[in-house]
Amino acid sequence: MAQDMKPIAQDLHTEEMLISMGPQHPSTHGVLRLELTTDGEVVRNVRPFIGYLHRCFEKHAEKVGFTGVIPYTDRMDYLAAMNNNHGYVITVEKLLGLEVPERGEYIRVIMAELQRIASHLAAFGTFANDLGAVTPLLYAFREREKIMDIFEMACGARLTYNYYRIGGLSGDLTPEMLAAVRSFLDYFEPKLKEYDDLLSYNKIFIERTAGVGVIPLAMAANYGITGPNLRASGTSWDIRRNDPYSIYDRLEFDIPTGRGLKGEVGDCWDRYMVRMWEMRECVRILRQCLAQIPEGEYINPKTPKAIRPPKGEVYVRVENPRGELGYYLVSDGKPNLYRLKVRSPCFTQLGVLPAITDGVMLADLVAIVGSLDIVLGEVDR
Amino acid sequence: MKEWLDGVIAGSALLQGAPREITYFLAMVFFSLLAVGWMAILALSFVWMERKISARIQSRLGPVYCGGKFGWAQTVADALKLLMKEDLIPRSADRLLFTVAPVIVFLSTLLTFAAIPFGDNLIIANLDIGIFFILAISSLAVIGIIMGGWASNNKWSLYGGMRAASQMISYEIPVALSLIGVIMYSGSLNLLEIGRAQAGGFWHWNLFRSPFLFLGGFVYFTAAIAEANRTPFDLPEAESELVSGFNTEYSGMKFALFFLAEFANLFVISAIASVMFLGAWHSFLPWQILPGPIWFLMKAFSLVVVIMWMRWTLPRLRVDQLMQVCWKYLIPISLVLLVGLGTQMWVFSGR
Amino acid sequence: MDIDSIADRLSSLFPGSVRGIEKEHAGDPFLVMDPARLVEVCMHLRDDQEMRFEWLMCLSGVDYPPETIAVVYHIHSQTHGQKLVLKVLLARSEPRVPSVESVWKMANFHERECYDMFGVDFEGHPDLRRILLPEDWEGHPLRKDYVYPESYRGVTNKA
Numbered sequence: 001m002a003q004d005m006k007p008i009a010q011d012l013h014t015e016e017m018l019i020s021m022g023p024q025h026p027s028t029h030g031v032l033r034l035e036l037t038t039d040g041e042v043v044r045n046v047r048p049f050i051g052y053l054h055r056c057f058e059k060h061a062e063k064v065g066f067t068g069v070i071p072y073t074d075r076m077d078y079l080a081a082m083n084n085n086h087g088y089v090i091t092v093e094k095l096l097g098l099e100v101p102e103r104g105e106y107i108r109v110i111m112a113e114l115q116r117i118a119s120h121l122a123a124f125g126t127f128a129n130d131l132g133a134v135t136p137l138l139y140a141f142r143e144r145e146k147i148m149d150i151f152e153m154a155c156g157a158r159l160t161y162n163y164y165r166i167g168g169l170s171g172d173l174t175p176e177m178l179a180a181v182r183s184f185l186d187y188f189e190p191k192l193k194e195y196d197d198l199l200s201y202n203k204i205f206i207e208r209t210a211g212v213g214v215i216p217l218a219m220a221a222n223y224g225i226t227g228p229n230l231r232a233s234g235t236s237w238d239i240r241r242n243d244p245y246s247i248y249d250r251l252e253f254d255i256p257t258g259r260g261l262k263g264e265v266g267d268c269w270d271r272y273m274v275r276m277w278e279m280r281e282c283v284r285i286l287r288q289c290l291a292q293i294p295e296g297e298y299i300n301p302k303t304p305k306a307i308r309p310p311k312g313e314v315y316v317r318v319e320n321p322r323g324e325l326g327y328y329l330v331s332d333g334k335p336n337l338y339r340l341k342v343r344s345p346c347f348t349q350l351g352v353l354p355a356i357t358d359g360v361m362l363a364d365l366v367a368i369v370g371s372l373d374i375v376l377g378e379v380d381r
Numbered sequence: 382m383k384e385w386l387d388g389v390i391a392g393s394a395l396l397q398g399a400p401r402e403i404t405y406f407l408a409m410v411f412f413s414l415l416a417v418g419w420m421a422i423l424a425l426s427f428v429w430m431e432r433k434i435s436a437r438i439q440s441r442l443g444p445v446y447c448g449g450k451f452g453w454a455q456t457v458a459d460a461l462k463l464l465m466k467e468d469l470i471p472r473s474a475d476r477l478l479f480t481v482a483p484v485i486v487f488l489s490t491l492l493t494f495a496a497i498p499f500g501d502n503l504i505i506a507n508l509d510i511g512i513f514f515i516l517a518i519s520s521l522a523v524i525g526i527i528m529g530g531w532a533s534n535n536k537w538s539l540y541g542g543m544r545a546a547s548q549m550i551s552y553e554i555p556v557a558l559s560l561i562g563v564i565m566y567s568g569s570l571n572l573l574e575i576g577r578a579q580a581g582g583f584w585h586w587n588l589f590r591s592p593f594l595f596l597g598g599f600v601y602f603t604a605a606i607a608e609a610n611r612t613p614f615d616l617p618e619a620e621s622e623l624v625s626g627f628n629t630e631y632s633g634m635k636f637a638l639f640f641l642a643e644f645a646n647l648f649v650i651s652a653i654a655s656v657m658f659l660g661a662w663h664s665f666l667p668w669q670i671l672p673g674p675i676w677f678l679m680k681a682f683s684l685v686v687v688i689m690w691m692r693w694t695l696p697r698l699r700v701d702q703l704m705q706v707c708w709k710y711l712i713p714i715s716l717v718l719l720v721g722l723g724t725q726m727w728v729f730s731g732r
Numbered sequence: 733m734d735i736d737s738i739a740d741r742l743s744s745l746f747p748g749s750v751r752g753i754e755k756e757h758a759g760d761p762f763l764v765m766d767p768a769r770l771v772e773v774c775m776h777l778r779d780d781q782e783m784r785f786e787w788l789m790c791l792s793g794v795d796y797p798p799e800t801i802a803v804v805y806h807i808h809s810q811t812h813g814q815k816l817v818l819k820v821l822l823a824r825s826e827p828r829v830p831s832v833e834s835v836w837k838m839a840n841f842h843e844r845e846c847y848d849m850f851g852v853d854f855e856g857h858p859d860l861r862r863i864l865l866p867e868d869w870e871g872h873p874l875r876k877d878y879v880y881p882e883s884y885r886g887v888t889n890k891a
Contacts, residue, residue, distance in 0.1 A: 019536050041540075041700055051864040056873055058849075095759055132613065132697025138439035198694075204613055205696045221786050221810070224838025237810060312758030315790060315806045315817070326790050328806065331758075339874075341792035343806075351841045362540070363616075363699040380864060 021365075023052050029126060029369070030376030034353075036365070043365050046357045048350050053380040061340040066092055066307040067166060069340065074160035076342065077378035079122050080321045082115035082151075085164035087318040090245055091327040092166045094316055095309040103296040104168035105247045110181065110289050111154070111163065112246075113282045117188070118147045119321035120228075120275045120282075123373040127272060128199055130370040131208050136199050143191060146184050153177050166307055168299025182290055185283055192280055200276060209272060210263030213356050213368035217266070223352040226345055227323025228274045229372060232258035233266035239319040251288050253281045268371035275373070308335055322346055322373055344378045412505050416494045423648050424641040425456045431644075431689050432456075438693045463640075466633035471534060474630065478532035483631065483638035485525035490642045490649060492518045497652045498572050500662045500673035511572035512564065515653060516557055519608070522642070523549040529639070533630040544616045544700055548607060551707045552614075555604035558715035559597040562722045563587050563657045566594060576661030583665035588658040593722040598658040600715050602684075605650040607707070609643065611688055613695040614703060651684035652677075659684075733782060735761050738816060741783075742773060749773050754819075762804070762817035767829045770820060771856075774835045777807065777816070784811040788836035791843060793850040797876045801827045801850055822852065831857040849874035 021034040031052035037045040057076065061069045073088045074081040086108055093100065100108070125140030148158040154177055155163040155170065163170055199205055215225065220233045230237055236255040240248040256277035258270030309331045317326040323345025330339040349372050357365055429444070432455070436443030448454025470479055493515045498504040508514050523546060530542015566587065567575045579586050588598045607614040631639060655661060659680050662673030669676075698706065733741070735753060742763075743750045749769045755761040765773065777785045785807040794802045805818040820829050831854035833839045843854045844863040851872040854860055862869060868885075871878055882888060 017536060051862075051866070054864040056864075059873055059878075097758075128696065132615070133695060134435075135439050135693050138441065142440055199696070202696065204698055207702055208696060208699060222837045224788060224836065235810075242810075242813070310758040313762075313804075314759035315815075317789065324789070326806070328790055328792050328804065329759075330794055339792075339794045341790065341794075343790035343792075347841060347845075348838055351838060355837075361699060361701065363697075 029374050030379075032350075032369075032374065032376055032379070034365075034369075036362075038362065041361045041363075043357055043360050043362060046354050046365070048353055050347075050350065050376070050379050053376045055381065057381045058340055058342065062336055062338070065335055066309070066337060069337070070164060071160065071162045073342075074162055075377060076344065076381055077320060077322065077325075077346070077375050078159055079375050080115055080119040081160050082111045082163065083119075083318060083320045084325065085161065086112050086246075087316065087320070087325045087327050089164045089166050090318060091314060091316040091329045092307065092309065095312060095314050095329060095331055096166070096307070098167050098300055098303060100168050100246075100300055101297040102247075102294050103172075104298045104300070106289050106293040107169055107173050107298060108164065109246055109248070109251070110173070110286060110293075111151070111161075113285050113289070114147050114150060114181065116321045117279050117282045118144050120279050121147075123275055123321075124195070124272070127367075127370040127373070128205075130366050131205065133199060133202075133205070136195060139191070139195070139198075143188060146187065150177065150180050150184060153180065165299060165303075167303030168297070170299075172298045178290060178293070181286065185286055185290075189280075189283055192276065195276065200273065206262050206269060208363070209268035209367055209371065212263070212268045212360065212364045213371060214264045215266045215352060215356055219352070219355065220266070223355070224348040225323070225352060226348070227320065228278060229271055229323065229349060231255065232270035232274045234258055234260075239317055239324055243317070245316070245318060250292075251285050253285050256281065268367050271371040271373075306335060308333060317343070320345055322375065322378070323349065342381055344381060346372075346374045346376075346378045347381075350374060350379060416491060416505065420491055420494055420645045421641065424644040425460060427644040427647060427685060428456045428459070428640075429453055430686070431692075434686065434689050435693045438690070460637065463633055463637040468633045468635070469630075471630050473534045475532040475534065478528045479630075480635070482525045482529035482532060483635045483642070485528065486522045487525075487638045487642040489518050489521035489525065490645045493649050494645075496572065497649065498576055498656060498661065499677055501577065502573065503662075503674060504573060507573060508571070510570045512560060512575070512653070512657070513570050515572075515649070516553075516560070519646070519649065520549070520553055522646070529631065535630055538630060541616075545610065547700070548610070548614065548616060548703060548707075551704060552604045552607040552711075555600055555707060555711035555715050556608060558712065558719060559601035559604065560653075560657060562594055562597040562715075562719055565719070565722060566590065566726065572656055572661075576656055576663075579660040580663050582667045583660060585663075586658065586660035586665075588660075591722060591725055593718045593725060594658070597715065597718045597722070598654070600711055600718065601658070602654055604707070604711055605654065606688060606691070607703070609646050609650055609688075611647070611692055613691070613698050615692075615697060616700055616703065647685050647688055648681060651681040651688070654684055655680035733812075733814065735763065735816065738783065739763055742776075745776065746773050760815075760817050762819045765818050765820050767820050767822065771830045771832060771835060774805075774807075774818075774832050778835055782812075783809060785809045785816060786811070788832070788838050788842075789815075791832075791839055791846065793846040793852055793874065795824075795850060795874060795876050797824065799824050801852060801875075803827075803829055803846060803852060805832070827852040828855060829853075830855050831860075833857055848872070851875070 017038050019036045019038060021036055023031040023033045033049040033052070035047040035049060036043050057072050060072060070085055070088060073084040076084055121140040121144050125137035128136040151161060152158050154173060155161045215229070215233050217233045217235060220230050234257055236257045238255045241255055256274050258265050258274055260270060262269045311331060311333045313328070313330040315326060315328045317324045324343070325345055326343030328341040328343065329337060332338045353369070357368060360368065433443040444452025444455035446452060447458050470476055495505045496508055496511050496515050526545040526549070527542045530538045530545065563575065564570055567578050569575060583589065587594050589595065655677060662677040664670055664676050739750050739753050746769050749766050750763055751766055752764040753761065754764065777783050787808040787810060788805065789808045790806040792804050794804060796802060800821045801824050803820045803822065806815065807818065808815045822829055827850065829852060831839065831843055833843060834856070841863060843857055844860060846852050847854060847860055848862040848864055849872055861867065870881065880889065
């Protein structure tokens with residue numbers, strides 16, 4: 001951790017210090033390097049450096065065929081792999097004009113919402129850990145274990161699933177798995193109240209997060225911030241509601257927004273609470289799905305064996321737990337795709353960091369980065 | 382202690398014949414080693430306790446392999462591992478300060494063990510300025526931490542050191558002020574006398590003798606936790622921000638010294654709190670059912686458990702909030718308590 | 733407003749800015765724009781009351797060898813609930829286009845990525861340097877004629 005150090009002046013004249021919150025740091029949620037210019041404890045300037053996890057997935061995607069891209073999408077935002085899969089297969093299906101059977105859609109939504117809960121739990125746990133409260137991290141990961149057990153039943157993997165296929169899914173859900181989802185929901189709902197008691201309204205936690213890192217709505221729109229971070233700034237924009245895909249238009253759920261209850265609208269506390277409230281909504285959605293899921297096929301039987309969409313291009317976006325995940329797909333009629341660009345929400349959100357961190361203290365910077373909920377796999381692809 | 386030693390010498394023909402200085406010197410060495418050993422045992426068992434408590438709070442088990450079902454030998458194994466590690470000194474670090482820093486921190490905690498009464502007359506050095514000595518010596522730890530932060534030649538360690546400086550120096554004041562209340566009430570700085578004055582049932586304990594002392598107890602406890610760099614005040618070694626702060630570049634034996642000193646310090650704080658506020662070695666009923674030291678240790682240990690419990694429940698305060706708590710809240714409160722206590726004593730006892 | 737009326741409105745306000753509309757393919761139709769007046773047009777698209785495209789959803793580059801590199805802008809209006817796709821076709825030997833970072837700050841990182849992967853020069857960008865690859869990397873990987881380097885800083889990719 002020793003870097004080239006600018007010697008601190010011997011006289012009382014203070015200089016600004018250039019520090020690297022380096023690629024290896026417990027709080028940067030991955031390999032992110034932030035170059036800080038600080039004046040004592042106050043941060044004057046932040047420059048993010050990324051690319052430590054860059055695997056040039058977009059170039060690989062041009063060589064492996066349309067179905068072969070699906071495992072790659074898992075590994076982008078590895079905490080929300082199901083949602084990544086979902087976005088990609090919807091994009092290809094739109095270009096192909098392929099319909100997914102009802103049961104397939106319902107299973108997709110169940111998996112996506114379970115993944116959203118798991119992702120928000122990870123965000124909540126790591127955020128609390130950054131602020132010094134170590135215990136919620138362990139609780140969050142205990143609940144995630146149960147979700148991962150369900151995923152393991154469905155597709156055999158715990159983190160990167162490769163479960164979705166173009167036209168449906170790779171396997172069906174048995175009644176035991178649905179029962180497991182139901183019992184998880186019954187177990188999980190009281191836990192949300194427990195987390196609120198433990199952390200959300202704790203005086204020290206509120207002092208650390210309320211009023212810190214405020215992102216006003218106009219700034220959020222201009223910087224392209226989406227997802228819970230945008231909703232914390234006061235608007236109820238959710239792609240599942242405003243630009244619906246799959247069967248979300250049949251499901252009833254509220255969109256939690258930040259209201260500035262403890263500080264200003266759009267501060268870290270709002271971003272944190274929006275995620276907590278969203279988990280509650282996910283539970284609602286899941287219960288409806290479990291009640292409404294029909295029997296039937298889980299994959300469209302007319303899906304071609306060799307996927308060759310017609311020449312064209314399309315942009316489709318889905319609601320990732322971290323924001324708007326967009327896939328821009330250009331096809332030229334060949335078995336391999338021509339260009340796939342992933343509009344990653346975390347990559348976009350990282351751009352706002354220099355704008356909201358002038359004059360904050362070092363500890364606040366940690367809170368802000370934690371509340372933006374960044375996953376470097378998605379930032380770098 | 383000296384009286385006890387004189388008594389032992391008087392009673393033994395062998396020691397009568399030897400020159401006084403040699404006997405005293407040997408006794409000093411013996412008791413120093415005893416103190417070191419006791420401190421080490423305490424620190425090791427606290428580490429085990431912390432791991433078990435934190436594990437249970439976090440819904441997991443903690444050490445269960447090393448040493449049977451309860452994993453008590455885990456700490457011993459860890460201590461051995463630390464001792465056998467390579468002693469690294471970063472090339473650009475200041476060698477002398479880097480080596481001396483953990484020693485100073487360890488020493489400052491060790492020296493206070495000499496003045497803690499474990500029971501009636503069970504004290505190594507019966508100083509008339511007992512509590513004053515303890516406060517003075519334990520504030521030397523700040524020097525060690527700043528040295529460690531600076532000498533590592535690492536910006537993050539420097540942050541830790543600077544935060545430690547401001548925090549520990551500021552919190553000396555509420556610690557001292559709240560203890561002055563007890564000193565005023567007991568009329569003495571001697572810890573044995575303060576302890577003896579709390580005999581009887583728990584209603585004689587200093588904590589319950591006056592509402593001002595009651596609040597003063599909580600003020601002392603909070604400020605002492607800040608002194609000890611424990612969450613919610615553990616900024617100097619904030620793991621998630623500073624990667625262990627001033628501790629970052631330390632490994633092996635030096636790290637072990639810092640580590641042991643921290644846990645032993647917890648015991649010292651709890652011991653002082655027990656002696657000053659919770660009745661020292663007296664039981665909470667008028668009858669001393671168990672020997673004095675057992676009561677004392679039970680009280681100290683339960684306070685340590687409370688401190689550990691708080692660590693795993695609460696988030697961490699930010700530097701400026703920490704300073705606010707000290708200067709805007711704790712110091713005015715303790716001053717008010719002092720005035721109140723003085724007024725109460727003057728009104729009710731004419732002292 | 734549908735894509736034809738938007739194209740008409742833009743052509744009348746900024747003559748020559750719209751070079752064409754492409755609708756004859758599967759997927760989203762797009763407008764081919766003239767790079768020279770791009771920033772003005774985007775500013776108008778963002779601020780005009782009937783269009784209000786406050787959001788830049790995505791900015792990407794696409795390589796069409798041997799002659800063209802395209803930069804594609806997907807924009808979206810939250811007020812009116814409509815989307816629009818703009819495409820700029822640039823000469824592959826010297827791709828240059830004005831930066832829209834002054835219109836939508838989100839473009840900052842995405843234009844840096846486009847520069848990194850395709851070599852497109854965004855004029856007026858405040859800090860155009862590589863973002864995903866190291867500063868001293870040579871070549872632009874997402875171009876179709878990209879040749880993988882044999883070694884980088886002493887690390888070879890031979891087994």
